[in-house]
Amino acid sequence: MRLGYALHGTIWIALYLLFILAPLFALLAGMWPPARDFWTEFAVALGYSGLAMMGLQIGLTARFRYVTKPWGEDVIYHFHRQISLIAVGLIVTHAVILTAGRPETLVPRNMLQAPWSARFAIVSIGALIALVVAALWRVRLKIGYEAWHLSHIVLAVVAIAAGVAHMVGSGFYLVDPWKRALWIGLTIFWIGLLLYVRIVKPLFMLRRPYRVSEVRRERSDTSTLVMRPDGHPGFRFSPGQFGWLTVWGSPFKITGHPFSFSSSAAVTNGLVEMSIRNLGDFTSEIHKMPVGQRVYLDGPYGAFTIGNPADMHVLIGGGIGVTPMMSMIRTLADRGDTRPVILLYGNRDWESITFREELEALQARLNLTIVHVLANPPAGWTGEQGFITAEMFKRHLPPPYADHEYFICGPDVMMDAIEKALGELDVPLSKYHSERYSFV
Amino acid sequence: MRRLFADRLVFATGVIVILMSILFALLRVAGF
Numbered sequence: 001m002r003l004g005y006a007l008h009g010t011i012w013i014a015l016y017l018l019f020i021l022a023p024l025f026a027l028l029a030g031m032w033p034p035a036r037d038f039w040t041e042f043a044v045a046l047g048y049s050g051l052a053m054m055g056l057q058i059g060l061t062a063r064f065r066y067v068t069k070p071w072g073e074d075v076i077y078h079f080h081r082q083i084s085l086i087a088v089g090l091i092v093t094h095a096v097i098l099t100a101g102r103p104e105t106l107v108p109r110n111m112l113q114a115p116w117s118a119r120f121a122i123v124s125i126g127a128l129i130a131l132v133v134a135a136l137w138r139v140r141l142k143i144g145y146e147a148w149h150l151s152h153i154v155l156a157v158v159a160i161a162a163g164v165a166h167m168v169g170s171g172f173y174l175v176d177p178w179k180r181a182l183w184i185g186l187t188i189f190w191i192g193l194l195l196y197v198r199i200v201k202p203l204f205m206l207r208r209p210y211r212v213s214e215v216r217r218e219r220s221d222t223s224t225l226v227m228r229p230d231g232h233p234g235f236r237f238s239p240g241q242f243g244w245l246t247v248w249g250s251p252f253k254i255t256g257h258p259f260s261f262s263s264s265a266a267v268t269n270g271l272v273e274m275s276i277r278n279l280g281d282f283t284s285e286i287h288k289m290p291v292g293q294r295v296y297l298d299g300p301y302g303a304f305t306i307g308n309p310a311d312m313h314v315l316i317g318g319g320i321g322v323t324p325m326m327s328m329i330r331t332l333a334d335r336g337d338t339r340p341v342i343l344l345y346g347n348r349d350w351e352s353i354t355f356r357e358e359l360e361a362l363q364a365r366l367n368l369t370i371v372h373v374l375a376n377p378p379a380g381w382t383g384e385q386g387f388i389t390a391e392m393f394k395r396h397l398p399p400p401y402a403d404h405e406y407f408i409c410g411p412d413v414m415m416d417a418i419e420k421a422l423g424e425l426d427v428p429l430s431k432y433h434s435e436r437y438s439f440v
Numbered sequence: 441m442r443r444l445f446a447d448r449l450v451f452a453t454g455v456i457v458i459l460m461s462i463l464f465a466l467l468r469v470a471g472f
Contacts, residue, residue, distance in 0.1 A: 013449065020453075021460050028467060041468040045461035053457070075446045082450040090457065429445070436443075 050090030117169025234270020243299025318410020
């Protein structure tokens with residue numbers, strides 16, 4: 001995390017806590033009903049904060065560039081997943097404490113005769129539990145990604161709406177019209193976030209379509225989509241950033257797919273390229289995409305981009321994780337930037353090295369060293385083999401290692417190993433950047 | 441490592457929210 005980003009990050013964390021805790025403590029302002037016992041009041045506080053956290057979950061995945069910039073989109077999604085467990089934990093604990101002293105409320109017959117506010121609570125908690133189960137065990141439950149994504153949004157809306165109905169229906173703290181207005185306003189804000197993501201942003205994208213102008217076959221079952229803005233100037237991006245691509249449908253389609261831009265960021269005509277490997281899902285259709293096909297791009301996003309020109313740039317790419325590195329290398333070549341760059345590039349074998357020939361050609365224009373690391377090297381191979389390790393850094397990088405900037409993109413297992421190796425080499429967190437393309 | 445930072449942030453947020461909920465309850469029981 002860069003220094004400028006640290007301040008931004010701190011401000012967003014403070015705002016996040018403010019949005020969770022301020023509406024709770026606002027309940028202490030003005031008139032308030034007589035206090036109950038500690039456990040009841042504690043449980044109520046957990047319920048209010050848990051609901052506020054759930055509402056803010058929509059904002060975390062709303063793709064606000066200013067929010068995600070200090071950390072990167074992948075870390076925000078990771079936070080979204082982890083914090084949801086805390087929020088659901090708070091809400092379930094709220095219910096457990098409140099019903100602990102009244103077991104009769106859990107009898108199904110009594111549930112049916114319970115007041116509406118209690119029924120809304122049951123609906124909300126049921127939806128939350130279904131939400132968590134589907135999110136944690138989607139693959140094991142054999143739920144397709146797009147079906148899961150739709151159910152995720154529906155369950156979240158049901159959980160939050162029922163939670164708010166329960167809160168207003170219980171009425172204990174919200175008898176005061178100002179407090180009720182505050183919480184209803186907060187709910188409208190959450191709904192506004194959802195409308196922004198699902199209606200306003202797609203409408204904006206609808207007016208800024210792209211056309212596929214070329215589909216280029218690359219090594220290792222990879223296709224590069226070359227996309228030209230259709231009737232608008234497009235956007236500028238920084239090398240290493242990514243965009244959300246929607247193919248075969250409108251921007252109102254629930255699921256977009258994140259891909260790094262692989263083209264040079266130095267182009268001024270809005271042309272962008274994404275290089276997509278066939279992984280057996282919708283990506284298996286990419287190479288069949290006709291020239292002229294309309295697609296939608298939402299971007300650019302991500303904090304994974306080239307750093308201080310005075311530092312050696314160490315690019316570590318695993319398989320198709322090389323795409324943001326390609327954008328960086330092509331951009332440096334177009335800009336005539338000859339800062340020292342080392343690319344450690346891991347692949348299955350010699351024939352599966354995507355962009356192999358172009359990288360060799362780019363070495364003539366750049367201060368670029370390429371270290372190929374092959375899992376299955378051909379006979380007579382004298383280069384690196386196996387997986388990228390800390391020992392390889394020691395063999396190919398000049399010390400001190402903490403002076404370089406590291407960029408890592410590849411499969412999760414590779415990234416975990418490399419982040420650990422960099423830690424062992426005392427490379428500070430501020431000197432390395434990573435992007436996990438499996439974050440959704 | 442960045443995800444480790446996020447994990448710590450999640451943990452810290454959880455602790456802060458629980459502590460603030462305890463404070464809320466104590467304030468209420470104390471007469472607020």
